[in-house]
Amino acid sequence: MTRYTPAEIEARWQEVWNRDEIFKAVRSADKPKYYVLEMFPYPSGRIHMGHVRNYTMGDVIARYKLATGHNVLHPMGWDAFGMPAENAAMAIGGHPKDWTYGNIADMRDQMKPLGLSIDWSREFATCDPGYYGQQQALFLDFLEAGLVYRKNAQVNWDPVDMTVLANEQVIDGKGWRSGADVERRELTQWFFKISDMAGELKSALDGLENWPAKVRLMQENWIGESRGIDIPFERTDGKGTILCYSTRPDTMRGASFIAVSPDHPVSKALEAENPELASFIEECRKMGTTEAAMEKAEKKGIDTGLRVKHPVYEGVELPVWIGNFVLMDYGTGAVFGCPAHDQRDLDFARKYGLDVRNAFYMPGDETEVEDVALVPAKTEKVVFIDHFAGIAETTSQDGINATIDYFETHGLGKGQTQYRLRDWGLSRQRYWGCPIPVVHCADCGVVPEKKENLPIELPYDVSFDVPGNPLDRHPTWRDTNCPSCGKPAKRETDTMDTFVDSSWYFARFTAPDAKTPTIKEDAEYWMNVDQYIGGIEHAILHLLYSRFFARAMQITGHLPKSANEPFDALFTQGMVTHEIYQTRDAKGRPVYHLPEDVTEGKLSDGTEVEIIPSAKMSKSKKNVVDPINIISAYGADTARWFVLSDSPPERDVEWTASGAEAAFKHLTRVWNLCDRIGKMERDTAGQGDEALLRAMHACIHDVTMGIESFGFNAAIAKLYAFTATLQKSKAGHSAQREAIMTLAQLMSPMTPHLAEDIWAHQGGKGLVTTATWPVADEAMLVSDTVTLPIQVNGKRRAEITVPADMPKEEVEKAAIADQAVQRTLDGATPKKIIVVPGRIVNVVV
RNA sequence: GCGGGCGUGAUGGAAUGGUAGACAUACCAGACUUAAAAUCUGGAGGCCGUAUGGCCGUGUGGGUUCGAGUCCCACCGCCCGCACCA
Numbered sequence: 001m002t003r004y005t006p007a008e009i010e011a012r013w014q015e016v017w018n019r020d021e022i023f024k025a026v027r028s029a030d031k032p033k034y035y036v037l038e039m040f041p042y043p044s045g046r047i048h049m050g051h052v053r054n055y056t057m058g059d060v061i062a063r064y065k066l067a068t069g070h071n072v073l074h075p076m077g078w079d080a081f082g083m084p085a086e087n088a089a090m091a092i093g094g095h096p097k098d099w100t101y102g103n104i105a106d107m108r109d110q111m112k113p114l115g116l117s118i119d120w121s122r123e124f125a126t127c128d129p130g131y132y133g134q135q136q137a138l139f140l141d142f143l144e145a146g147l148v149y150r151k152n153a154q155v156n157w158d159p160v161d162m163t164v165l166a167n168e169q170v171i172d173g174k175g176w177r178s179g180a181d182v183e184r185r186e187l188t189q190w191f192f193k194i195s196d197m198a199g200e201l202k203s204a205l206d207g208l209e210n211w212p213a214k215v216r217l218m219q220e221n222w223i224g225e226s227r228g229i230d231i232p233f234e235r236t237d238g239k240g241t242i243l244c245y246s247t248r249p250d251t252m253r254g255a256s257f258i259a260v261s262p263d264h265p266v267s268k269a270l271e272a273e274n275p276e277l278a279s280f281i282e283e284c285r286k287m288g289t290t291e292a293a294m295e296k297a298e299k300k301g302i303d304t305g306l307r308v309k310h311p312v313y314e315g316v317e318l319p320v321w322i323g324n325f326v327l328m329d330y331g332t333g334a335v336f337g338c339p340a341h342d343q344r345d346l347d348f349a350r351k352y353g354l355d356v357r358n359a360f361y362m363p364g365d366e367t368e369v370e371d372v373a374l375v376p377a378k379t380e381k382v383v384f385i386d387h388f389a390g391i392a393e394t395t396s397q398d399g400i401n402a403t404i405d406y407f408e409t410h411g412l413g414k415g416q417t418q419y420r421l422r423d424w425g426l427s428r429q430r431y432w433g434c435p436i437p438v439v440h441c442a443d444c445g446v447v448p449e450k451k452e453n454l455p456i457e458l459p460y461d462v463s464f465d466v467p468g469n470p471l472d473r474h475p476t477w478r479d480t481n482c483p484s485c486g487k488p489a490k491r492e493t494d495t496m497d498t499f500v501d502s503s504w505y506f507a508r509f510t511a512p513d514a515k516t517p518t519i520k521e522d523a524e525y526w527m528n529v530d531q532y533i534g535g536i537e538h539a540i541l542h543l544l545y546s547r548f549f550a551r552a553m554q555i556t557g558h559l560p561k562s563a564n565e566p567f568d569a570l571f572t573q574g575m576v577t578h579e580i581y582q583t584r585d586a587k588g589r590p591v592y593h594l595p596e597d598v599t600e601g602k603l604s605d606g607t608e609v610e611i612i613p614s615a616k617m618s619k620s621k622k623n624v625v626d627p628i629n630i631i632s633a634y635g636a637d638t639a640r641w642f643v644l645s646d647s648p649p650e651r652d653v654e655w656t657a658s659g660a661e662a663a664f665k666h667l668t669r670v671w672n673l674c675d676r677i678g679k680m681e682r683d684t685a686g687q688g689d690e691a692l693l694r695a696m697h698a699c700i701h702d703v704t705m706g707i708e709s710f711g712f713n714a715a716i717a718k719l720y721a722f723t724a725t726l727q728k729s730k731a732g733h734s735a736q737r738e739a740i741m742t743l744a745q746l747m748s749p750m751t752p753h754l755a756e757d758i759w760a761h762q763g764g765k766g767l768v769t770t771a772t773w774p775v776a777d778e779a780m781l782v783s784d785t786v787t788l789p790i791q792v793n794g795k796r797r798a799e800i801t802v803p804a805d806m807p808k809e810e811v812e813k814a815a816i817a818d819q820a821v822q823r824t825l826d827g828a829t830p831k832k833i834i835v836v837p838g839r840i841v842n843v844v845v
Numbered sequence: 846g847c848g849g850g851c852g853u854g855a856u857g858g859a860a861u862g863g864u865a866g867a868c869a870u871a872c873c874a875g876a877c878u879u880a881a882a883a884u885c886u887g888g889a890g891g892c893c894g895u896a897u898g899g900c901c902g903u904g905u906g907g908g909u910u911c912g913a914g915u916c917c918c919a920c921c922g923c924c925c926g927c928a929c930c931a
Contacts, residue, residue: 214926217849221927228931246931259931299929325929335931343846344929420930539926646857646869654857658870666869669884714859717868724868789864794912796864834911840863844911 004671006635010753014115022770023117025073027525034070035526036062037506039534039542040077043125044084045103047110049576049617049655050535052627053643055116057573057712058533060644060749062117064707067748067773073526075509076111076118078104078125081132081433082498083161083177090464096432097460100127110628114636115752117769122512126501131508132434133455134517135500139437140448141556147193148426150446154263154329155425157185162467163429164189166497167422168222168541190436190494191423194548198223198419201547210569212650215539222540224420229404230332231413233258233308236317242266242308245331245418249407250399253385254338256355258308259301259323259348261333267322270304277302277322284324299348300324311412312388323348331418340369360384363393424545426497429469431462433495441482441489450483456491469493502542503549506532506566507559518558527559532567539572571710574652576643578623580612592622595657596629614654625655634664637751641667644712644750667754670723670743674758677736686732695725696739697780703746704776712750719747737762742774790815791842792824800841808835815841 017023027033038058041051055076062074085096104125124131142148156165158175164187169176194201202223205216228247235241242258260266262284271278280302301321310316318336325344326335339349339356346369349356358368360382376382378397389406391399407413427436435456437449449456459477462470471477471493482489504517510526511519534542550566553559559566581593583603598609617624630639642663647653699722706715726739741762748755748768759768787801788811798820802811812833815821821843832844 214849218926221848224927224930226930244931248931323929325931327930330930332931337931342931344931418930420927536925648858651858656857656870659857662869665884672884713857714868717859720868787864791863791912794863794910799864832911834863836863836912840912842863842911 002675004668004754006637006667006753007632009757010113010115010636013753013756014112016756016767017115017117017769020767022767023072023074023119024121025071025075025119025526027522028071031069031071033073033526034062034065034531035073035529036065036531037075037509037529037533039532039538040079040502040505041107042082042084043078043080043100043103043107045106047107047627049625049627049643051111052114052639053576053653054533054535054573055111055114056640056643056750057571057649057710058531059114059116059640059752060707060712061531061533063749063752063769064773066117066769067745067771069772072117073509074116074118075122075512076116076120077123077505077509078107078127079498079502079505080104080125080127081495081501083430083432085432086430086464095460095462097127097458100125100432113631114627114640117752122509124508124512126434126498126505127432129455129457130513131505132501133457134508134514135434135496135504136437136449136454136456137451138504138517138553138556138558139496140451141558142192142552143438143448145552145556147552147555148190149193150188150190152186152188153191153425154184155187155189157183157187159183161430162469164425164427166425166499166541168424168544187427189425189427191425192548192552194424194545195419195421197548197551198421199225199417200551201421201544202419204547204565208565208567208570211567212536212570212572215536215543215570215572218539219544222421222544226418226420227400228331228416228418229407229413230416231311231336231407233311233318233336235320236307236309242320242334243332244334244336245416246336248338248341248396248400249403249413250384250387250391250396251338251341251359252310252312252336252403253387254340254357254359255310255318255336256339256349256357257318257337258320259326259335259337260304260320261326261328262322262324263328264322264326264333266304266306266320266334270306270322274304277304280322284322299344299351301348301352303352311407319354321352329422330420339373341374343373343375346371346373358385359387360396360399424497424548426500427494428497429472429493430495431458431464431470433498434501435471435495436492438492439480439482439489440492441485441487443487444482444484444489447482447484447489453483471495499541499545503545504553506546507550507553507563516558517553520560523558523563524560527563527566529567531569531571533571533573535575536572543567543570571649573649574647575616576655577614577652578617578625578655579614580621580623581609582612583607583609592620594622595625614652616652617655630660634660635667635753637667637754638664641716641751645716647713649710649712666720666723667751669727670747671754671758673723673727674740674744674761677733677740678761680733680736682733684732686735687730689731689735692726692729692731692735692739694780694783695722696742697776699746700742700774701776701781704773707749716750719743744768745771745774786838788815788839788841790818790821791840792821793844794842797821797824804838808837811835811841815843 036058038054062072066072080100085100088099089096156170158165158178158180160178160180161175165175165182170182173182174180175182202220202225205220208216226247228245229249230243230245232241232243262281267281271281301323304320304322306320307317308320310318337345339346340358356369363381363383379395381393381395383393384391384399389402391402404415408415435458437456439447439449441447459474462474464470478491478493480489480491506529507518507523511522546566550559550563554561554564581598583591585591593609597603602608627639642660643653645663646659699718702718703715740758741764744755744758745768752769755768784804785801786804787799789796790798790800798818800814800818802814812835828845830843830845834842
């Protein structure tokens with residue numbers, strides 16, 4: 001008897017797909033296009049189970065779309081710039097470029113055995129000069145369009161990686177990669193003008209119906225829109241006004257002080273003449289060196305002695321304080337404090353003996369605020385105290401709106417929408433990144449490089465023996481001539497944040513070899529990405545930046561307007577997890593063990609291991625399973641089948657040895673089934689042909705729905721069940737052959753090699769990969785009779801089998817006539833009978 | 846503090862408001878085998894009962910409905926995102 005030998009089968013079919021170039025994407029007007037993209041990997045050198053899961057999901061979609069008559073684009077590339085390459089060069093010697101391209105070659109070799117339906121002819125790495133040269137061209141176009149600019153700014157400085165980080169890359173006050181406490185530094189940096197698009201990036205989220213609500217919400221929170229008002233407060237010394245931003249102008253009656261940032265122009269002016277203030281400001285700067293410290297810092301302030309006039313109440317003056325909690329780069333860098341209705345202002349007021357005055361009460365409760373600020377929800381009704389805009393009992397939100405109207409009509413302030421989103425600083429003081437294509441000239445200043453000089457390639461001869469950016473100390477690369485006046489000048493030595501590289505790669509895949517960033521016809525044909533798949537960890541950074549880039553590329557003519565939102569549908573898949581096996585050494589420190597070294601909770605020497613619940617696979621905890629080992633033991637189809645089978649795709653899936661084995665057993669069973677059917681008597685009649693074919697059509701229906709709705713685990717469950725049905729079937733050869741071939745087709749997106757082999761074995765025409773997806777026959781989905789459960793008062797008591805087209809009244813009669821129903825009714829008369837055709841009957845007494 | 850999500854057998858999980866626990870793992874029994882593995886067949890939410898069957902059951906409490914795991918309210922627990930944002 002022949003056996004299921006995945007290694008042989010998989011190599012053979014990959015060879016065929018490759019030879020026939022069936023995954024090569026070519027523009028065509030005949031079929032609807034479909035662009036499937038999984039977030040491209042960083043070339044660390046090894047693929048892991050997370051990659052297998054991510055790319056398998058994309059592959060299921062891509063293969064399904066191919067079979068349903070779409071012209072599919074399914075590309076793969078490498079997010080190849082970044083610090084690990086430099087760290088490796090520093091730690092083990094060698095060159096980042098060699099390290100990176102070596103890793104890419106290794107990972108490609110590990111990925112190809114998975115049998116993914118990828119058009120490898122479109123492959124590129126972001127560190128290819130052909131890619132980053134076009135990125136430099138984009139940069140120059142953005143510069144011309146005013147979408148990128150240079151400014152002196154307080155930046156987040158990562159002291160370990162010795163580079164600048166964007167706000168988005170600072171997590172809990174620490175660098176997203178290094179984990180080091182981030183410091184504040186003042187540097188001249190390049191910025192993308194993403195804040196100009198804040199409103200648009202926020203409102204367009206509403207149109208992304210096929211994105212997870214969670215991701216949209218995270219982006220919305222990150223952009224942080226708030227509606228408020230700018231109010232100028234007139235200084236009593238006649239030296240102009242201080243502009244404050246507030247979202248709660250309705251509380252103006254309770255305003256008791258103004259607080260400005262230590263970096264505010266007012267503070268800076270006073271610093272020069274008042275030593276006491278200067279030392280306070282100095283203290284604030286010192287304290288604020290790390291983001292982490294800022295979060296815990298005590299609220300402190302100092303009275304400047306300045307006074308401003310209350311904009312509404314004649315004769316009322318408010319003191320101007322410098323507050324360490326006021327941010328210069330949000331709003332106007334100055335606020336008015338209303339202690340009664342803001343806990344932070346209240347704490348501040350109590351500490352420094354400032355007035356506390358209610359602007360409103362809760363209805364029926366006129367207690368003045370003492371130690372707890374009165375901050376009801378904006379939707380709650382409150383009673384305003386002699387409010388200047390004439391409002392009395394209303395919600396805070398209505399109060400805010402009425403107050404803004406009042407201020408605007410009386411020329412006291414201007415309604416303003418603020419965003420939390422800041423401009424995206426892209427300068428990085430690193431070598432292994434895309435050089436920023438500008439030149440610094442003593443005479444002309446900052447001069448853009450000429451497009452014909454692109455790409456500005458990274459020099460190869462660099463050293464990493466001293467910290468910092470090797471481009472900064474490169475003997476010749478840095479020196480150049482000014483593109484404008486031709487005199488000697490210096491190149492910009494900062495490179496771009498690697499998030500720039502991943503912000504437009506999806507567009508480049510539509511024309512990967514073009515001499516311009518994109519080609520109009522290709523971009524128009526292939527964009528947008530119809531289905532994007534990746535991890536939730538990119539919910540903010542990568543996806544927000546890509547949305548910005550798509551708009552910026554549209555403005556600069558590199559993408560059609562219809563590609564404003566580059567990803568029509570987004571799916572965020574869960575991780576692959578594994579139990580952690582731990583013992584302790586003589587000093588009680590944990591020692592971790594690889595899953596393959598543990599059998600039934602014991603090491604090979606019999607030591608019992610402690611089992612820690614499943615967590616994300618990580619090298620340090622050794623709870624990893626190498627896809628390569630799984631593929632060599634069971635084949636790629638088993639790995640693919642398993643990562644999809646046990647959990648819904650958006651949730652984490654726990655890798656278990658028994659689960660992987662079960663997947664392999666099942667595929668073996670299907671293969672054996674195919675073998676058995678191939679050897680059946682051809683012309684002998686069987687029993688239950690129709691029942692088998694009905695089950696088959698139900699399976700077609702369920703699996704199709706499952707794939708369409710990302711219910712891969714449920715689709716696989718249906719395939720298990722149908723396999724069991726087929727295995728037990730006594731149907732004749734032709735029905736069984738039809739069933740096994742359909743089963744192969746339905747399995748083909750998940751286990752393409754096995755499916756291909758079965759198809760060929762049964763004499764199928766061509767390849768299963770390109771065969772038309774089966775369609776469930778409606779007539780085979782409905783049967784002549786139907787079994788209805790019967791409830792009495794909502795509790796299931798019996799079931800009856802009746803003709804499917806039996807009229808309601810007849811069904812009612814049949815239901816009541818049932819013995820079990822009669823027994824439950826016990827002589828009572830039904831008040832009402834509800835018949836849901838084809839589903840259920842409920843008798844109400 | 847603000848915002849969001851999730852609680853179903855031993856486990857992962859299934860279930861357009863309509864028979865809760867599909868499918869899989871682990872478990873138990875049987876067949877085959879000298880034996881084991883592999884394979885195949887069957888069982889299985891809990892409690893009561895020899896059994897036909899009955900009662901209970903989707904974190905807790907309430908509500909809407911003929912009917913709630915699913916919708917609404919409150920609470921408890923866990924997870925995630927944001928957070929000096931005026």
